[in-house]
Amino acid sequence: MSLTAEQILASHKANIETLFGLTTKAFEGVEKLVELNVTASRAALTEAAQHTQAVLGVKDAQELLALQAGLFQPLAEKTAAYSRHLYDIASGTGAEFGKTFETQTADAQKAFANLVDSAAKNAPAGSETAVAVMKSAVAAANNAFESVQKAVKQASDVAEANFNAVASTAADAAKSAAPRKR
Numbered sequence: 001m002s003l004t005a006e007q008i009l010a011s012h013k014a015n016i017e018t019l020f021g022l023t024t025k026a027f028e029g030v031e032k033l034v035e036l037n038v039t040a041s042r043a044a045l046t047e048a049a050q051h052t053q054a055v056l057g058v059k060d061a062q063e064l065l066a067l068q069a070g071l072f073q074p075l076a077e078k079t080a081a082y083s084r085h086l087y088d089i090a091s092g093t094g095a096e097f098g099k100t101f102e103t104q105t106a107d108a109q110k111a112f113a114n115l116v117d118s119a120a121k122n123a124p125a126g127s128e129t130a131v132a133v134m135k136s137a138v139a140a141a142n143n144a145f146e147s148v149q150k151a152v153k154q155a156s157d158v159a160e161a162n163f164n165a166v167a168s169t170a171a172d173a174a175k176s177a178a179p180r181k182r
Contacts, residue, residue, distance in 0.1 A: 014107075022100055029093035036085050043078070087163055091156075102149065109142055 051071060058064045116138055120131040 018100060018104060022097060025093060025096045025100075029089055032089045032093075033086070036082070036089065040078075040082050047074075087160075091160065105145065109145075113138060 051067075054067055055064065058067060116131075116134055120135070123131055
């Protein structure tokens with residue numbers, strides 16, 4: 001069985017729509033990253049100016065040490081928050097790409113299965129074994145792909161859990177370290 005011009009055109013149209021959709025998602029992710037970085041830079045500049053003013057008003061070394069020690073906890077918390085936002089943007093954009101990829105793959109698998117079924121119905125007598133082998137290979141490929149998708153999902157979940165644990169530990173360490181320095 002061969003593809004018709006309409007089927008090929010529809011496939012190209014769908015692929016172009018998917019490409020533009022993914023490009024839009026990629027730009028949205030970049031916009032979020034730029035916004036995050038501009039906000040973080042603005043906050044860092046403001047805090048640096050405030051800290052500089054505070055340092056200039058210090059009367060003795062002990063006050064300077066206390067001021068410096070008080071700087072580290074908020075810095076650690078802000079770094080953890082920035083990392084969390086960065087991770088959220090990256091994982092959100094990645095998830096959008098993943099959903100699109102899964103949808104496209106599922107559609108391609110269905111179309112290929114339909115093509116195999118159609119070819120099997122129109123196959124000459126005596127080719128049942130070849131058709132069965134082809135169907136078995138398609139089923140095995142689909143199962144392998146689903147296994148890979150599940151493994152990637154599990155790995156992503158583990159990575160996110162590890163990231164959350166590290167961020168939480170870092171924030172807790174910063175909170176507990178700040179009182180000791182004072």
